[in-house]
Amino acid sequence: xxxxxxxxxxxxxxxxxxxxxxxxxxxxxxxxxxxxxxxxxxxxxxxxxxxxxxxxxxxxxxxxxxxxxxxxxxxxxxxxxxxxxxxxxxxxxxxxxxxxxxxxxxxxxxxxxxxxxxxxxxxxxxxxxxxxxxxxxxxxxxxxxxxxxxxxxxxxxxxxxxxxxxxxxxxxxxxxxxxxxxxxxxxxxxxxxxxxxxxxxxxxxxxxxxxxxxxxxxxxxxxxxxxxxxxxxxxxxxxxxxxxxxxxxxxxxxxxxxxxxxxxxxxxxxxxxxxxxxxxxxxxxxxxxxxxxxxxxxxxxxxxx
Numbered sequence: 258x259x260x261x262x263x264x265x266x267x268x269x270x271x272x273x274x275x276x277x278x279x280x281x282x283x284x285x286x287x288x289x290x291x292x293x294x295x296x297x298x299x300x301x302x303x304x305x306x307x308x309x310x311x312x313x314x315x316x317x318x319x320x321x322x323x324x325x326x327x328x329x330x331x332x333x334x335x336x337x338x339x340x341x342x343x344x345x346x347x348x349x350x351x352x353x354x355x356x357x358x359x360x361x362x363x364x365x366x367x368x369x370x371x372x373x374x375x376x377x378x379x380x381x382x383x384x385x386x387x388x389x390x391x392x393x394x395x396x397x398x399x400x401x402x403x404x405x406x407x408x409x410x411x412x413x414x415x416x417x418x419x420x421x422x423x424x425x426x427x428x429x430x431x432x433x434x435x436x437x438x439x440x441x442x443x444x445x446x447x448x449x450x451x452x453x454x455x456x457x458x459x460x461x462x463x464x465x466x467x468x469x470x471x472x473x474x475x476x477x478x479x480x481x482x483x484x485x486x487x488x489x490x491x492x493x494x495x496x497x498x499x500x501x502x503x504x505x506x507x508x509x510x511x512x513x514x515x516x517x518x519x520x521x522x523x524x525x526x527x528x529x530x531x532x533x534x535x536x537x538x539x540x541x542x543x544x545x546x547x548x549x550x551x552x553x554x555x556x557x558x559x560x561x562x
Contacts (some may be wrong), residue, residue: 261487262286262480265326270300270473270491277429278409281330282475285309285323285486288350288529289480291490292327295352295428296336297407303331304340304406306363306433307477308412310353310541314371314528317554324353328360340407341365344435344477345423346374346451346537349527354541355393365540368415370422371397375538377451381557382535393540398424416465418448418458425465427472434465435477440489441496442482444503445513449521450530455514462504470495531556 266284281294288309296303309323331338338361343352345368354365367390376390380557390397398404400415414425419436426433436446437458445506448458455477465474472494479488498506503513527533543552 262289262553265323267326267330268489268491273430273471276409278406278431279334280335280431280473282490283323283327283330284479284490285311285350286488287311289478289488290347290350290364291475291477291479292323293433294327294334294336295426295431295433296334297409298330300407301334301336302339302407303336304337304342304411304426305331305357305363306342307347307435308341308353308357309541310351310356310536312351312529312532314532315531318562319351321353321356324356324360328357337364340404343367343537344425344433345420346371346534348530348533349406350529351533352537352541353457355539356541358395366396366398368413368422368424369397369399370415370417371538374420374422374452378534378538381451381560382555383509383557384535384555390538390540393538395541400424401418414460414464418454418456418461419446419451421428421452421454421457425461427468427499430469430471431473431475432465432468432491433475437462437465438474438476438497438501438504440476441492441500441505442485442490442502443479444501445517447521447524448517449524455517455521456510458517459504459513464522466494466498466504468494470498494528512520526561 270280279296283292293306311320341357358365371390398413411428416425448455
């Protein structure tokens with residue numbers, strides 16, 4: 258049998274009633290990323306969230322099978338894309354934002370603190386005046402801002418910790434919580450990248466877990482566990498409060514911070530990070546072509562322990 262953790266997986270979580278979206282989760286096996294379609298079942302308007310532009314770090318080649326798969330689901334379901342959204346500048350995959358904007362005509366957006374992230378990485382790459390999120394995204398969402406997907410209202414929550422500018426999208430009883438929580442049997446996400454903060458991640462998770470208990474939480478990544486060999490990405494607030502191995506009810510803040518930091522100290526950089534951030538901080542665009550017509554990326558040496 259094929260390994261489910263090494264194959265694309267699609268699941269639909271239907272609307273639970275008025276004000277609740279239809280949600281498709283599309284698992285990308287190379288990076289363990291979950292891509293989402295959030296749609297208003299009445300108007301058939303949709304947002305695409307955290308879609309992947311496939312990148313092979315062994316050969317430095319790009320391909321479009323993940324975004325093609327997502328757009329086929331959009332077509333088959335009779336949806337119209339109204340927004341192209343990202344929750345943060347991803348370190349482990351390249352965002353498809355610019356390509357999806359071109360292919361759908363929909364505006365692309367990310368959080369308002371991403372320019373602060375861009376300044377950190379401009380220094381690490383020694384690329385001053387290179388990254389301009391205000392240029393490369395049509396909208397930068399502020400904490401507490403609202404917008405519509407069809408007739409459904411979406412509220413933006415600033416959720417720093419994994420990065421200083423990560424945001425959560427809350428649409429009815431669905432919340433797209435990116436790299437904060439993992440599945441309850443896997444715990445939470447790392448917080449050791451430049452600008453990250455374990456203490457801020459704890460606070461962000463507490464705000465997410467203060468949402469109504471039946472809120473469906475959709476995470477950014479899943480890698481399975483030693484006991485679970487299939488990808489999962491949805492669990493309710495109540496399920497996390499009862500069972501999340503890092504932050505369930507009764508967990509003390511200092512204990513969580515110590516456990517998370519101890520774990521993060523053992524983790525290597527993701528193998529796509531130094532390529533991905535240069536592209537993602539341009540909204541999913543490659544650097545301009547050089548005189549030979551080709552694109553080149555820059556890799557900092559001895560900048561990370």
